Amino acid sequence: MGEEIANKVKVKICGICEPKTLAAALDARASYIGFVFFPPSPRAVNIETASKLAKESEGRAERVGLLVNPTDVEIANIITSVPIDIIQLHGDETPERTSEVRRKFGLPVIKATAIATADDLKNSKAWSDSADMLLFDAKPPKRPNALPGGNAISFDWSLLATNRPQESWMLSGGLTPENVAEAIQLTKARAVDVSSGVETKRGIKDPGLIRAFIESVHAV
Numbered sequence: 001m002g003e004e005i006a007n008k009v010k011v012k013i014c015g016i017c018e019p020k021t022l023a024a025a026l027d028a029r030a031s032y033i034g035f036v037f038f039p040p041s042p043r044a045v046n047i048e049t050a051s052k053l054a055k056e057s058e059g060r061a062e063r064v065g066l067l068v069n070p071t072d073v074e075i076a077n078i079i080t081s082v083p084i085d086i087i088q089l090h091g092d093e094t095p096e097r098t099s100e101v102r103r104k105f106g107l108p109v110i111k112a113t114a115i116a117t118a119d120d121l122k123n124s125k126a127w128s129d130s131a132d133m134l135l136f137d138a139k140p141p142k143r144p145n146a147l148p149g150g151n152a153i154s155f156d157w158s159l160l161a162t163n164r165p166q167e168s169w170m171l172s173g174g175l176t177p178e179n180v181a182e183a184i185q186l187t188k189a190r191a192v193d194v195s196s197g198v199e200t201k202r203g204i205k206d207p208g209l210i211r212a213f214i215e216s217v218h219a220v
Helices: 002-006 019-027 047-057 072-081 095-105 118-127 158-162 180-187 207-218
Strands: 010-014 032-036 062-067 086-089 109-115 133-138 169-171 191-194 199-201
Touching: 010 062, 010 207, 019 032, 019 047, 019 207, 032 047, 032 191, 047 062, 047 072, 062 072, 072 095, 086 095, 095 109, 095 118, 109 118, 118 133, 118 158, 133 191, 158 180, 169 180, 180 191, 180 207
Parallel strands: 010 032, 010 191, 032 062, 062 086, 086 109, 109 133, 133 169, 169 191
Antiparallel strands: none
């Protein structure tokens, strides 16, 4: 049973804010739990709540702290109060800044890169040496105050089918319980990330959808 679980595609449930959705993700064997530390997001969580949820996740899933263009002070404030295992940078951080964060804080780093074209995928290689894992997300919509992620938008998955990266990577953007199996089969992703795809309203996650998503992934 342990080997079977280890061979399954890993799942990250991002934007966890409350105990019932955390429990659903952990019980369904999510590999990663994501906490959003970006106030404009409807999924943002405060440090006190994140600390409690992260402690409940210890030993059951890797805990990821998502930040957008954070300062060193912001990162330090979070990691001293919240027991996270991985930092996710989801802004305009350069390869140099990504390396700096990993070096200064001694934690693995996931770097999100926005994808719309084959050139975007090619350009993402710039972070190959500075991040422990790349996260391929769809480019945000061109509207004022658009969030950098969690927009329920997919990019063309065939880009990954024909230009499969050598780096460790995770697929994100517009995934749902209904389409995630197709996405995995097409891209051969070994890890997937979901946020809006398991919500009934923007920022409101549904335990049933979380379980359905993870079950769909593990059935591939």
